[in-house]
Amino acid sequence: xxxxxxxxxxxxxxxxxxxxxxxxxxxxxxxxxxxxxxxxxxxxxxxxxxxxxxxxxxxxxxxxxxxxxxxxxxxxxxxxxxxxxxxxxxxxxxxxxxxxxxxxxxxxxxxxxxxxxxxxxxxxxxxxxxxxxxxxxxxxxxxxxxxxxxxxxxxxxxxxxxxxxxxxxxxxxxxxxxxxxxxxxxxxxxxxxxxxxxxxxxxxxxxxxxxxxxxxxxxxxxxxxxxxxxxxxxxxxxxxxxxxxxxxxxxxxxxxxxxxxxxxxxxxxxxxxxxxxxxxxxxxxxxxxxxxxxxxxxxxxxxxxxxxxxxxxxxxxxxxxxxxxxxxxxxxxxxxxxxxxxxxxxxxxxxxxxxxxxxxxxxxxxxxxxxxxxxxxxxxxxxxxxxxxxxxxxxxxxxxxxxxxxxxxxxxxxxxxxxxxxxxxxxxxxxxxxxxxxxxxxxxxxxxxxxxxxxxxxxxxxxxxxxxxxxxxxxxxxxxxxxxxxxxxxxxxxxxxxxxxxxx
Numbered sequence: 001x002x003x004x005x006x007x008x009x010x011x012x013x014x015x016x017x018x019x020x021x022x023x024x025x026x027x028x029x030x031x032x033x034x035x036x037x038x039x040x041x042x043x044x045x046x047x048x049x050x051x052x053x054x055x056x057x058x059x060x061x062x063x064x065x066x067x068x069x070x071x072x073x074x075x076x077x078x079x080x081x082x083x084x085x086x087x088x089x090x091x092x093x094x095x096x097x098x099x100x101x102x103x104x105x106x107x108x109x110x111x112x113x114x115x116x117x118x119x120x121x122x123x124x125x126x127x128x129x130x131x132x133x134x135x136x137x138x139x140x141x142x143x144x145x146x147x148x149x150x151x152x153x154x155x156x157x158x159x160x161x162x163x164x165x166x167x168x169x170x171x172x173x174x175x176x177x178x179x180x181x182x183x184x185x186x187x188x189x190x191x192x193x194x195x196x197x198x199x200x201x202x203x204x205x206x207x208x209x210x211x212x213x214x215x216x217x218x219x220x221x222x223x224x225x226x227x228x229x230x231x232x233x234x235x236x237x238x239x240x241x242x243x244x245x246x247x248x249x250x251x252x253x254x255x256x257x258x259x260x261x262x263x264x265x266x267x268x269x270x271x272x273x274x275x276x277x278x279x280x281x282x283x284x285x286x287x288x289x290x291x292x293x294x295x296x297x298x299x300x301x302x303x304x305x306x307x308x309x310x311x312x313x314x315x316x317x318x319x320x321x322x323x324x325x326x327x328x329x330x331x332x333x334x335x336x337x338x339x340x341x342x343x344x345x346x347x348x349x350x351x352x353x354x355x356x357x358x359x360x361x362x363x364x365x366x367x368x369x370x371x372x373x374x375x376x377x378x379x380x381x382x383x384x385x386x387x388x389x390x391x392x393x394x395x396x397x398x399x400x401x402x403x404x405x406x407x408x409x410x411x412x413x414x415x416x417x418x419x420x421x422x423x424x425x426x427x428x429x430x431x432x433x434x435x436x437x438x439x440x441x442x443x444x445x446x447x448x449x450x451x452x453x454x455x456x457x458x459x460x461x462x463x464x465x466x467x468x469x470x471x472x473x474x475x476x477x478x479x480x481x482x483x484x485x486x487x488x489x490x491x492x493x494x495x496x497x498x499x500x501x502x503x504x
Contacts, residue, residue: 021075021076022073022074022075022076022082023073023074023075024071024072024073024074025072025074026069026070026071026072026504027069027070027072027503027504028067028068028069028070028503028504029067029068029449029501029502029503029504030066030067030068030500030501030502030503031058031059031063031065031066031067031449031499031500031501031502032056032065032499032500033056033057033058033059033065033497033498033499033500034054034055034056034057034497034498035054035055035056035057035495035496035497036052036053036054036495036496036497037052037053037054037055037493037494037495038052038494038495038496039492039493039494039495040052040053042463042491042492042493042494043491057497057499058499059195059440059455059457059497059499060195060196060440061188061191061193061194061195061196063091064091064092066089066090066091067089067090068087068088068089068090068091068449069087069088069089070085070086070087070088071085071086072084072085073085077103078105079105079106080103080104080105080106080108080109081103081104081105082101082102082103083100083101083102083103083104084100084101084102085099085100085101086098086099086100086116087099087100087113095115095117096115097115097116097117098113098114098115098116098139099113099114099116100112100113100114100140106146107145107146107147108143108144108145108146109143109144110142110143110144111140111141111142111143111161112138112140112141113138113139113140113141114137114138114139115137115138115139138158138159138211139159139211140159140160140161140211141157141158141159142155142156142157142158142159142160142161143155143156144156144216150220151219151220151221152217152218152219152220153216153217153218153219153220153225153227154215154216154217154218155214155215155216156214156215156216156234157207157211157212157213157214157215157216157234158211158213158234159211159212159213160207160211160212160213160214161207162206162207162208163206163207164202164203164205164206164207165205165216165218165227165229165281165283166203166205166225166226166227166281166282166283166292166293166294167202167203167205167283167292167294167303167305168283168290168291168292168305168306168307168316168318169305169306169307169316169317169318169341169342169343170200170201170202170203170305170318171200171201171305171316171317171318171341171342171343171356171357171358172201172303172305172318172319172320172339172340172341172358172360173200173201173202173203173206173303173318173320173339174189174190174201174202174320174339174360175189175190175201176322176337176339176360176362177202177203177204177301177303177320177322187199187200187201187202187206189201192422192461192490192491192492192493193491193493193495195440197422197424197459198378198380198395198397198422198424203294203303203305203320204279204294204296204301204303205229205279205281205294212231213231213232213233213234214229214230214231214232214233215229215230215233215234216228216229216230223284223285223286224282224283224284224285225282225283226280226281226282226283227280227281227282228278228279228280228281229278229279229280229281230274230275230277230278230279231274231277231278232274232277233274275297276297276298276326277296277297277298278296278297279294279295279296279297280294280295280296281293281294281295287309288308288309288310289306289307289308289309290306290307290308290309291305291306292304292305292306293305298326299322299323299324299325299326299334300322300323300324301320301321301322301323302319302320302321302323303318303319303320304318304319304320305317305318305319306318312346312347312348313344313345313346314343314344314345314347315342315343315344315345316342316343316344316345317340317341317342317343318340318341318342319338319339319340319341320338320339321336321337321338321339322334322335322336322337322338323336323338324336325365332365332366334365335362335363335364335365336362336363336364336365337360337361337362337363338360338361339358339359339360339361340358340359340360341356341357341358341359341376342356342357342358343355343356343357344356349384350383350384350387351381351382351383351384352381352382352383352438353379353380353381353382354379354380354381355377355378355379355380356376356377356378356380357375357376357377357378358375358376359373359374359375359376360373360374361373361374367405369404369405370404370405371404371405372401372402372403372404373401373402373403373404374399374400374401375399375400375401376397376398376399377397377398377399378395378396378397378398379395379396380393380394380395380396381393381394382394382438384436384438385436386436387435387436388430388433388434388435388436389429389430389431389433389436390427390428390429390430390436391427391428391436391437391438392425392426392427393425393426393427393428393438393439394423394424394425394426395422395423395424395426396421396422396423396424397421397422397423398419398420398421399419399420399421399422400417400418400419401417401418401419401420401464401468401490402415402416402417402418403415403416403417416465416467418464418465418468418490420461420462420463420464420490421461421462422459422460422461422462423459423460424457424458424459424460425457425458426455426456426457426458427455427456428450428453428455429453429454429455430450430451430452430453431451431452431453431454432451432452432453434451437450437451440455449501449503450501450503451501451503452501452502452503452504453501454498454499454500454501455497455498455499455501456496456497456498456499457496457497457498457499458495458496458497459493459494459495459497460493460494461491461492461493461494462492463492464490464491464492465490468489468490
């Protein structure tokens with residue numbers, strides 16, 4: 001009993017000393033949603049399974065009804081801000097219960113986040129990659145330095161944050177710009193059932209939310225910054241520092257996921273090296289012009305984007321492509337690809353409107369005449385009906401697809417075309433009257449979710465031609481419509497979503 005009292009006394013004294021130097025804060029939110037899907041099996045023609053379904057959802061397709069809570073302690077150490085605490089999340093079976101700490105100093109910063117359940121149970125983390133062994137309990141582990149008064153910036157990430165470097169307008173981005181940085185996602189703009197279907201795609205340097213692994217070195221001048229990004233220099237997504245669990249690694253085939261080692265340069269048998277995944281980039285920003293460019297060694301990939309700002313009007317344009325696909329054992333590992341697009345946006349405060357358009361083409365590298373082409377035209381507008389509370393937003397799209405000789409279609413022709421459309425009205429209600437919003441919102445430290453309120457979203461996507469229907473991903477438990485639209489997949493949707501959000 002005496003030992004217990006001594007321990008408690010020591011802890012209480014330590015707690016008092018610790019608490020005197022900083023402050024505590026708490027935050028959290030709850031998101032509960034439902035989807036009424038009036039066409040749940042749009043990929044087939046069987047009328048017996050077309051009964052409407054109801055399911056629980058979050059606003060984003062990767063999310064779920066959930067509650068989050070954060071307990072955070074903040075203080076200052078050596079002229080830098082230190083934060084530490086715990087994050088709890090009911091989503092993903094508790095895999096997102098995360099202890100964390102981060103430090104933001106004048107010339108260096110670093111952060112660590114762990115999968116708490118995996119750490120305590122010595123098991124696999126939620127985002128374990130492709131291997132089934134090892135302690136994958138690290139969710140975030142990164143740090144950066146600033147040299148010569150910020151002129152030189154270096155960031156190293158074993159598992160980095162979701163961010164993007166050297167970009168401007170991204171209308172020409174997309175899933176085809178696979179970046180080997182933890183997934184190469186394009187934020188859902190190629191999936192009709194994704195919340196991001198009308199959103200902005202991404203470029204080569206988008207690092208995704210799964211935790212990217214890279215070295216970034218950048219020179220920062222007054223209006224210009226430029227540098228290089230090299231992925232997968234620090235092991236892999238499983239927490240090993242040596243060895244490999246499944247034979248000789250082949251970074252090109254696997255996309256670098258789940259590996260603890262890989263070739264630095266090209267191997268004699270043609271297997272690729274990590275350095276070939278390097279991305280060079282630059283960005284120039286001097287009002288009213290913004291310009292950015294990226295060049296990826298693998299497949300000779302390039303991106304150029306720019307914006308012009310004139311008061312409430314922003315005009316953007318971008319171009320991206322893969323111009324010289326690599327070969328492995330004499331076989332092309334990618335197709336030739338280019339995409340060009342532009343976006344005009346007006347934001348007058350109460351009223352906003354815009355128009356985005358893009359044209360993309362996939363070409364068979366073995367034949368310059370066989371290609372797939374996709375044209376998007378997407379208007380949008382929003383209006384703050386009650387500026388303190390209520391906003392109405394409308395997104396629409398017209399899509400023109402053509403297949404010129406790449407595959408023989410269902411009717412026996414090697415040339416086909418299709419026209420489809422989509423429309424999505426939304427209502428956003430902010431309960432506390434802190435201002436109307438026209439998007440999902442990101443509120444609270446570390447947490448997704450808008451301010452307290454509700455969102456009503458109704459999406460209709462027209463049915464594509466029979467030869468374009470796809471249920472890709474369903475057999476393996478994935479989402480319907482995972483085939484990228486530029487590859488030919490298309491799924492109709494007719495669904496109403498209602499999402500309730502609570503935040504403090």
